[in-house]
Amino acid sequence: MESLVSLRGVTRTVVLPDDQKLHILRGIDLEISAGDHTAIIGRSGCGKSTLLNLLGLLDVPTSGEILFLGTPVLRIGGNARARLRGSTVGFVFQQFNLLPGRSALDNVITPLLYARGRDFLRRRELAMDMLDRVGLAGRAQTMPNMLSGGEQQRVAIARALVRRPRLILADEPTGALDVETGQSVMALLDQVATESAAALVTITHDSNVAALARSRFRLDSGVLHPLDGESNSGIALSEPALSALAASGSAPLGPTSSEVDR
Numbered sequence: 001m002e003s004l005v006s007l008r009g010v011t012r013t014v015v016l017p018d019d020q021k022l023h024i025l026r027g028i029d030l031e032i033s034a035g036d037h038t039a040i041i042g043r044s045g046c047g048k049s050t051l052l053n054l055l056g057l058l059d060v061p062t063s064g065e066i067l068f069l070g071t072p073v074l075r076i077g078g079n080a081r082a083r084l085r086g087s088t089v090g091f092v093f094q095q096f097n098l099l100p101g102r103s104a105l106d107n108v109i110t111p112l113l114y115a116r117g118r119d120f121l122r123r124r125e126l127a128m129d130m131l132d133r134v135g136l137a138g139r140a141q142t143m144p145n146m147l148s149g150g151e152q153q154r155v156a157i158a159r160a161l162v163r164r165p166r167l168i169l170a171d172e173p174t175g176a177l178d179v180e181t182g183q184s185v186m187a188l189l190d191q192v193a194t195e196s197a198a199a200l201v202t203i204t205h206d207s208n209v210a211a212l213a214r215s216r217f218r219l220d221s222g223v224l225h226p227l228d229g230e231s232n233s234g235i236a237l238s239e240p241a242l243s244a245l246a247a248s249g250s251a252p253l254g255p256t257s258s259e260v261d262r
């Protein structure tokens with residue numbers, strides 16, 4: 001499968017106001033290829049969003065190398081990086097981040113305002129198709145504050161996917177939803193990612209969400225640990241094990257668990 005993003009020895013360090021250095025990521029190796037469904041779990045503050053921002057071209061590493069579609073990100077200028085992000089990456093956030101006072105349809109159209117050619121000209125039709133795919137064609141003219149949390153997240157998914165991104169990055173997409181709604185939103189995200197052969201990277205505290213992914217990692221103290229062997233088709237970890245993991249942040253490493261060479 002074609003490599004979308006490749007991280008080699010990536011670190012991210014920030015300097016705090018008291019001049020102390022905070023080493024958030026300490027040498028991350030990660031490969032995301034077309035069609036991958038990857039989950040990353042870890043305690044609050046362990047650097048998950050920082051990692052996702054690097055994967056999605058929102059930030060650059062302090063050291064190490066990130067190749068995005070084969071090109072080192074540091075060689076891509078700021079404007080080009082923003083364009084590449086817009087055309088290649090779709091983000092889904094915990095708090096939906098819909099524009100208030102704009103209809104569901106207008107929210108989904110927004111990313112297409114930055115598109116060119118046919119996609120720009122057909123933006124209304126493309127956005128309606130996407131709303132239809134998330135089951136909300138009938139609510140196109142509804143304002144976000146009149147939609148339930150699950151519906152708002154489905155609009156956000158439609159917005160993230162309307163430019164057919166090759167990489168979908170979801171930061172706690174079910175964090176603001178009840179368990180059942182979260183599961184249906186996740187199943188939808190999984191389905192639309194699969195249909196479009198996009199890669200999906202999900203950050204989550206929820207073991208049920210992690211269980212949907214085909215490969216799983218735990219981020220701990222800025223280091224990424226594989227949670228199970230390569231090409232984890234199906235659920236390699238038992239539910240109780242995953243729940244315990246999400247709660248404790250400790251890895252049940254079996255003999256093969258530390259070997260993920262992809």
Ligand SMILES: Nc1ncnc2c1ncn2[C@@H]1O[C@H](COP(=O)(O)OP(=O)(O)OP(=O)(O)O)[C@@H](O)[C@H]1O
Pocket residue numbers: 014015016022024042043044045046047048049050051
């Ligand atoms: N620009 C920054 N300046 C200073 N500290 C930062 C910066 N960005 C992140 N941090 C700190 O780095 C750590 C990791 O942040 P990050 O947002 O990646 O955590 P997270 O794993 O996503 O947490 P959560 O699960 O709560 O969302 C936190 O302690 C955060 O305060």
Ligand SMILES: [Mg+2]
Pocket residue numbers: 048049050171
């Ligand atoms: Mg976060």
